[in-house]
Amino acid sequence: MIRFRRGRGGASRRRGFMERESPTRSTPLPTPPVQTFFSPVRAGDAARHAEALKEPCCICLTDLDLNDLSDRIVSLNKCTHLFHYSCAKQALENRAQCPRCLVWYHAAVGNQPHGSTMTVGYIKGHRVPGHRDAEGFIVIDYSLPSGVQDETHPRPGHRFHGTHRTAYLPNNAAGQEVLELLRYAFNQRLTFTVGDSVTTGAKDVVTWNGIHHKTSTSHGPFGYPDDTYLTRVKDELAAYGITTDNMRR
Structure with a gap:
């Protein structure tokens, strides 16, 4: 020693x-704005996200409906999991980690x-x-x-x-x-x-x-x-x- x-x-x-x-x-x-962690899913993206759209949002457990403009759908940039905008924003502001697969978007x-x-x-x-x-x-x-x-x-x-x-x-x-x-x-x-x-x-x-x-x-x-x-x-x-x-x- x-x-x-x-x-x-x-x-x-x-x-x-x-x-x-x-x-x-x-x-x-400083944690970047949570909006930098995800991107909006548009109607033209439906085919690419077809399988994921069959599953409900794992946070609020309601359907992910591209036609519902009251709460648009977003895709996380690293793991591409889908959530409602309001659900993703609240979850990531609390902990910058995907609620489904636990991939980190910024350190704890x-x-x-x-x-x-x-x-x-x-x-x-x-x-x-x-x-x-x-x-x-x-x-x-x-x-x-x-x-x-x-x-x-x-x-x-x-x-x-x-x-x-x-x-x-x-x-x-x-x-x-x-x-x-x-x-x-x-x-x-x-x-x-x-x-x-x-x-x-x-x-x-x-x-x-x-x-x-x-x-x-x-x-x-x-x-x-x-x-x-x-x-x-x-x-x-x-x-x-x-x-x-x-x-x-």
Whole structure:
């Protein structure tokens, strides 16, 4: 395991300087207008959507009738599922995800404590087990402040205890890709939440929020090698709508 010593100014050092970026605070990206997620279905599109039009709207369970001009029919742009305009608008404003197939149109926003920071550093000259092409480790430092729970947390008005966590990725192309997705998740306030720790039983603490991180550089379940970790974590991120495609929207 890599052991750090404290350098001047509090910087973590070992065998020289660890390059560090400036800390970033979580700032969710604005959700685009929901109208950009779907397109109107016109009478001339009836043949193309013939099978889908036989099914009712899965939100309100009434027929999808192209002749009913009081509530036009729309098709979601990615998955092409059909809904009434009013149904799709209300559903997507609440959660930017297809109600039928659960495809995301924009990443979710979580309830990670405000004021949290993410700092990225790079340690060169270390072998990463399972990643021969890696130029050392990417080091992610998360700092989560203590505070008071809001209405999205289990016990609104109660105080919660913050924490500090450090995670590691291989410094190669695959690791850099996951790093950018983890930045996106952090900005969307998805990486952590407030609740009770399954590990320690402590109540009202900051906990991980289902996106697994490698918190060790050595062998074992929390370290390397782990041939499938980068694939697994991308799947976990995608479950929140954290994908390269959504990041570029």
